[in-house]
Amino acid sequence: MSETDNDKPKLGMRAPLGVKRTVETGKVKQSFSHGRSNTVIVETKKARTFRRPGDPAPAAEAPQVVAEPTPAPAPAPAPAPRPAAANETPQERQARLLREADDQRMHALEDARRRDEAERIQRAEAERVRVAERAAAAAAVPEPQPEPEPAPAPVQPAPVQPTPVAAAPAPAPISVPTPAGRGFRPVERAAPPVIEQPAAPEPTPAPAPTPAPAPEPVAAAPAPAPKPAPAPAPAPVRAQPAATLQLSRDPSMPAPRRFSPVARPEIPKPQPKPVEQPVAAAAPAAATTNQSASAQPQSQGQRPLSGGQATPRNAPARPSPQQRDRKGDERRGGKLTVNRALNEDGARARSLAALKRAREKEKRSFGGPRDQQAKQVRDVQVPEAITVQELANRMAEKGADLVKALFKMGMPVTMTQTIDQDTAELLVTEFGHNISRVSESDIDLAIDVSEDAPDSLRPRPPVVTIMGHVDHGKTSLLDALRGTDVVRGEAGGITQHIGAYQVTLKDKSRITFLDTPGHEAFTQMRARGANVTDIVVLVVAADDGLMPQTIEAIHHTKAAGVPMIVAINKVDKYEANPQRVRERLLEHEVVVEEMGGDVQNVEVSALKKTGLDDLIEKIQLQAELLELSANPDRPGEGTVIEAKLDKGRGPVATVLVNRGTLRVGDVFVIGAESGKVRALVDDKGRQIKEAGPAMPVEVLGISGVPSAGDPIQVVENEARAREVAEYRQSVLTQKRTTTAPASLESMFSALRADQAMEYPLVVKADTQGTVEAIVGSINKISTDLIRARILHSGVGGITESDVTLAGASGAPIIGFNVRANAKAREIAERQKVALKYYDVIYDLVDEIRAGMAGELGPEAFETVVGRAEIREVFSAGKTGRAAGLLVTDGVIRKALKARITRNDVIIYQGEIASLRRFKDDVAEVRAGLECGVTFTQNFTDIKAGDYLETYEVELRERTL
Numbered sequence: 001m002s003e004t005d006n007d008k009p010k011l012g013m014r015a016p017l018g019v020k021r022t023v024e025t026g027k028v029k030q031s032f033s034h035g036r037s038n039t040v041i042v043e044t045k046k047a048r049t050f051r052r053p054g055d056p057a058p059a060a061e062a063p064q065v066v067a068e069p070t071p072a073p074a075p076a077p078a079p080a081p082r083p084a085a086a087n088e089t090p091q092e093r094q095a096r097l098l099r100e101a102d103d104q105r106m107h108a109l110e111d112a113r114r115r116d117e118a119e120r121i122q123r124a125e126a127e128r129v130r131v132a133e134r135a136a137a138a139a140a141v142p143e144p145q146p147e148p149e150p151a152p153a154p155v156q157p158a159p160v161q162p163t164p165v166a167a168a169p170a171p172a173p174i175s176v177p178t179p180a181g182r183g184f185r186p187v188e189r190a191a192p193p194v195i196e197q198p199a200a201p202e203p204t205p206a207p208a209p210t211p212a213p214a215p216e217p218v219a220a221a222p223a224p225a226p227k228p229a230p231a232p233a234p235a236p237v238r239a240q241p242a243a244t245l246q247l248s249r250d251p252s253m254p255a256p257r258r259f260s261p262v263a264r265p266e267i268p269k270p271q272p273k274p275v276e277q278p279v280a281a282a283a284p285a286a287a288t289t290n291q292s293a294s295a296q297p298q299s300q301g302q303r304p305l306s307g308g309q310a311t312p313r314n315a316p317a318r319p320s321p322q323q324r325d326r327k328g329d330e331r332r333g334g335k336l337t338v339n340r341a342l343n344e345d346g347a348r349a350r351s352l353a354a355l356k357r358a359r360e361k362e363k364r365s366f367g368g369p370r371d372q373q374a375k376q377v378r379d380v381q382v383p384e385a386i387t388v389q390e391l392a393n394r395m396a397e398k399g400a401d402l403v404k405a406l407f408k409m410g411m412p413v414t415m416t417q418t419i420d421q422d423t424a425e426l427l428v429t430e431f432g433h434n435i436s437r438v439s440e441s442d443i444d445l446a447i448d449v450s451e452d453a454p455d456s457l458r459p460r461p462p463v464v465t466i467m468g469h470v471d472h473g474k475t476s477l478l479d480a481l482r483g484t485d486v487v488r489g490e491a492g493g494i495t496q497h498i499g500a501y502q503v504t505l506k507d508k509s510r511i512t513f514l515d516t517p518g519h520e521a522f523t524q525m526r527a528r529g530a531n532v533t534d535i536v537v538l539v540v541a542a543d544d545g546l547m548p549q550t551i552e553a554i555h556h557t558k559a560a561g562v563p564m565i566v567a568i569n570k571v572d573k574y575e576a577n578p579q580r581v582r583e584r585l586l587e588h589e590v591v592v593e594e595m596g597g598d599v600q601n602v603e604v605s606a607l608k609k610t611g612l613d614d615l616i617e618k619i620q621l622q623a624e625l626l627e628l629s630a631n632p633d634r635p636g637e638g639t640v641i642e643a644k645l646d647k648g649r650g651p652v653a654t655v656l657v658n659r660g661t662l663r664v665g666d667v668f669v670i671g672a673e674s675g676k677v678r679a680l681v682d683d684k685g686r687q688i689k690e691a692g693p694a695m696p697v698e699v700l701g702i703s704g705v706p707s708a709g710d711p712i713q714v715v716e717n718e719a720r721a722r723e724v725a726e727y728r729q730s731v732l733t734q735k736r737t738t739t740a741p742a743s744l745e746s747m748f749s750a751l752r753a754d755q756a757m758e759y760p761l762v763v764k765a766d767t768q769g770t771v772e773a774i775v776g777s778i779n780k781i782s783t784d785l786i787r788a789r790i791l792h793s794g795v796g797g798i799t800e801s802d803v804t805l806a807g808a809s810g811a812p813i814i815g816f817n818v819r820a821n822a823k824a825r826e827i828a829e830r831q832k833v834a835l836k837y838y839d840v841i842y843d844l845v846d847e848i849r850a851g852m853a854g855e856l857g858p859e860a861f862e863t864v865v866g867r868a869e870i871r872e873v874f875s876a877g878k879t880g881r882a883a884g885l886l887v888t889d890g891v892i893r894k895a896l897k898a899r900i901t902r903n904d905v906i907i908y909q910g911e912i913a914s915l916r917r918f919k920d921d922v923a924e925v926r927a928g929l930e931c932g933v934t935f936t937q938n939f940t941d942i943k944a945g946d947y948l949e950t951y952e953v954e955l956r957e958r959t960l
């Protein structure tokens with residue numbers, strides 16, 4: 001409580017200011033329950049007496065003490081009735097009573113006024129709170145809100161109102177410390193000027209007009225109107241000071257405290273201005289400051305930096321240097337600083353060093369001495385077609401320049417358009433380069449057929465292919481041979497079925513075995529130029545003898561010119577007869593050593609694993625005879641044995657290295673694919689770093705799956721590899737899209753003028769010599785219009801595969817001294833394949849000639865019978881037309897074929913339907929006579945001046 005007492009403004013601490021001291025004051029301390037106390041000021045006033053002139057001076061009036069109890073001051077202040085003076089005249093008493101009545105009335109009025117004021121203050125406060133909130137909202141939204149301003153304006157006088165009343169104890173607010181933070185902030189901001197205001201006019205005896213410079217500029221105008229009214233009004237009333245005392249001490253009215261100058265530190269501007277500036281100038285000054293009084297702190301906080309960055313609303317108020325400058329400038333009120341002088345718009349000026357650097361850069365790029373680079377003349381490789389962009393790249397010129405040059409040549413093209421080689425040459429020479437014309441095929445890798453130097457050659461393992469009839473034991477024999485691999489046991493790895501295997505023998509020599517699916521694959525590979533096999537092991541089951549596929553394998557092997565070793569298998573079987581096999585082989589010109597020939601043979605049992613060493617020995621012997629060698633010190637070249645798309649590893653190809661060494665990391669082209677060797681895996685599943693000649697190895701890192709027989713070649717870089725692969729792809733695509741479908745039936749569909757017909761045949765004969773004789777004779781029959789195409793010729797009976805092939809092509813099968821087996825006959829019947837048997841070669845040739853001629857059909861010979869000129873055209877019937885003719889040549893006959901020509905162009909072909917002469921139907925009209933004709937087809941486009949030609953067609957049998 002004592003604190004509160006100290007904080008309270010204490011009246012009477014200093015004598016009230018005034019011209020004349022009319023009131024004497026004293027202090028009385030009051031004590032209340034619970035240890036509370038209060039100090040009240042007691043004033044002693046002199047009663048004013050009105051005397052008539054000549055009346056004796058009144059006796060000294062008894063001092064009248066007005067004690068104002070703090071809790072309930074309202075009724076108390078009524079002045080106590082003064083004791084009537086003894087010598088009081090009736091007039092005096094009347095005057096006194098009147099005065100007292102006046103006082104009471106004034107008190108009542110004053111009470112009413114205070115209540116009104118309290119209400120008004122509350123309303124004003126509420127209004128101010130609203131205004132402050134609106135101002136805050138307006139600050140958040142950048143739109144200015146002028147409306148709320150006038151609202152508080154009329155309210156503004158409210159806080160001002162008590163000011164003149166408090167003018168008497170004015171020094172109190174200045175000297176007494178007030179607890180900071182009390183009261184409502186927006187109200188406090190507005191309050192200080194009101195409270196301080198009395199300080200300025202202090203020396204002025206009449207403070208009433210001073211409310212005018214109240215900081216609220218809007219309020220300034222209306223303020224004086226209501227305010228001075230009550231302010232000067234009580235001035236002449238004596239009771240007014242008492243009311244003032246009551247007001248300041250009334251605990252039920254805390255409102256005036258709110259206007260005490262507390263919590264001012266955040267409002268720096270509005271405060272000094274009214275004080276420093278004269279009253280007259282204060283109004284406009286305050287107008288600018290106070291209008292944004294509530295929003296100013298925020299607006300300062302939100303002021304964007306010079307760089308354009310906006311400070312967040314709630315960001316700590318740590319001003320940037322620019323902000324500080326600006327603030328400083330604002331504070332200095334337009335002082336000219338260096339920064340301001342150099343920097344009118346607030347942007348940071350470039351330093352001299354920066355200007356210098358920029359100037360130098362400019363000089364370097366434009367004005368400076370630029371080294372004129374000598375134009376480089378290039379050899380530009382130009383294929384048959386090239387895009388402008390690609391040509392520009394190869395010439396190292398700008399594409400736009402090329403386009404411009406082409407435009408000047410009259411060729412408006414874009415960068416992506418393709419130009420031909422001749423146009424490209426013009427451009428190349430125009431730009432001062434040298435052209436080197438290349439054809440597309442130049443892109444492909446040249447097949448290196450050059451022989452390696454003898455001293456670079458090293459012995460290499462033989463590559464062995466095992467062939468034979470079905471179930472004769474090829475796989476069993478291969479497995480048995482692999483069982484002899486000494487490395488296999490050491491590695492203990494899982495055998496990889498990669499289509500090729502390498503067996504290391506006891507003497508460290510190695511043999512590579514290819515596990516081809518059959519002799520067809522062997523031939524397929526050979527047909528593709530992949531003759532990778534050095535030795536063929538022909539497996540013949542001793543119990544079964546020679547079988548068709550055995551014979552085919554013999555033919556294929558012979559055709560390939562590869563040495564053969566006959567492995568007579570299953571000799572463990574009881575019914576095995578190796579000698580019979582040897583004898584039967586003679587029939588196919590395979591003479592084994594036992595029969596006096598040079599073909600090695602060996603009796604083996606894949607099941608019992610007997611004779612294997614003998615077989616290996618014979619293979620080695622054969623390899624020695626072949627003197628197999630290769631240069632391992634060159635980029636690897638090989639052949640794809642088989643290829644697949646592995647689920648986990650991507651495209652994988654089993655490659656047999658022919659020569660050179662294939663290493664991990666090598667860039668290669670493989671068929672129409674390219675790649676970089678990511679890994680090499682051998683047949684035992686081991687990853688190896690390199691693979692030398694005759695080594696089968698799996699290659700990983702290919703862009704796609706190649707085909708068996710495709711070559712693999714190591715190239716210098718990936719770009720080259722891609723280029724070659726792309727070219728090969730394009731060739732394949734072209735082949736696929738431009739060649740006719742495989743069906744040979746389409747060949748017979750029509751005779752094209754520019755293409756001879758093909759007559760497909762399958763020829764089977766008893767001997768090779770006969771086959772060759774027949775093939776030669778048939779080829780001689782071929783003419784420009786039709787030629788024989790022998791799909792397949794061979795020695796032996798007509799098999800199912802022969803029939804299937806012929807059926808697919810719609811070809812007849814010619815059998816010379818051979819017949820079709822039962823199965824083949826059955827298929828031939830089903831597929832409607834013609835089987836023709838001959839035993840005389842001349843008959844065979846004649847029939848084929850007739851058949852080929854029959855394919856072409858009979859020949860048509862045309863003979864012109866007569867010609868006529870069309871003179872007139874008539875309508876005939878409802879829609880038809882009739883032509884009036886003058887026969888110029890030959891004869892015009894009814895039912896003859898006719899054609900009408902106009903300017904030697906045929907416009908109609910048909911027949912003459914009717915022929916008349918002077919309304920009579922006639923059979924024919926000769927030259928020099930006129931006639932009328934109609935045509936079989938309803939032809940109306942006949943004009944005078946057209947020509948009619950009648951002709952006959954004779955079909956004669958064609959001969960070849």
Ligand SMILES: Nc1nc2c(ncn2[C@@H]2O[C@H](COP(=O)(O)OP(=O)(O)OP(=O)(O)O)[C@@H](O)[C@H]2O)c(=O)[nH]1
Nearest residue numbers: 469470471472473474475476569570605606607608
């Ligand atoms: N008794 C005996 N049977 C054998 C021998 N070699 C293979 N066989 C059997 O002959 C059958 C066929 O053997 P494969 O090795 O599958 O013959 P293949 O030529 O590979 O057969 P395809 O793969 O169909 O061409 C199997 O049942 C083998 O057990 C042998 O030396 N003696």
